[in-house]
Amino acid sequence: MTTIQIIVTITGIALSIFIAWFFWLAPKGQTRVTAGIGGVQEVAITVKGGYTPDIIVVKAGQPLRMRFTRQESASCSETVLIPDFHQSANLPEGEEVLVEFTPGKPGEYGFQCKMGMLRGKLIVE
Numbered sequence: 001m002t003t004i005q006i007i008v009t010i011t012g013i014a015l016s017i018f019i020a021w022f023f024w025l026a027p028k029g030q031t032r033v034t035a036g037i038g039g040v041q042e043v044a045i046t047v048k049g050g051y052t053p054d055i056i057v058v059k060a061g062q063p064l065r066m067r068f069t070r071q072e073s074a075s076c077s078e079t080v081l082i083p084d085f086h087q088s089a090n091l092p093e094g095e096e097v098l099v100e101f102t103p104g105k106p107g108e109y110g111f112q113c114k115m116g117m118l119r120g121k122l123i124v125e
C-alpha cells in the first residue's frame with residue numbers, strides 16, 4: 001500500500017467509527033422534568049433513529065407521563081419497553097402514545113426498543 005492508500009483507509013475507518021458513535025451512542029439530550037398541573041410529570045419524546053431526549057430526569061413518587069411520538073417507519077422503533085416498570089407500548093407512526101406510571105424508587109432505569117438498539121435512560125431522583 002502507498003502512503004495515500006493508508007491515509008485514505010485510516011480516514012475511512014475513523015469516519016465510520018464517528019458515524020456509528022453519532023447515531024447510536026451519542027446522547028441526544030438530557031431533560032429534567034418538573035411536575036405540572038395535578039402533580040403529573042410530563043415529558044414528550046420524539047422517536048426517530050433514537051429517543052429525543054434520551055436522558056430523562058424525574059422525581060420519585062410522582063406520577064410520570066411519557067408521551068412518545070414516533071416519526072419514522074423503521075420497524076426497529078415500533079415498540080418501546082421500560083422493563084423495570086413493566087411497561088411496553090406500540091408506537092404507530094405519527095401518533096402520540098402515552099405511557100404512564102409512578103417511578104417509586106430512585107435509580108437509573110433504561111428504556112429501549114424491542115431489540116435494544118435504541119436506548120434511553122430514566123434517572124429517578
Ligand SMILES: [Cu+2]
Pocket residue numbers: 075076077113114115116117118
Ligand atoms: Cu430496535
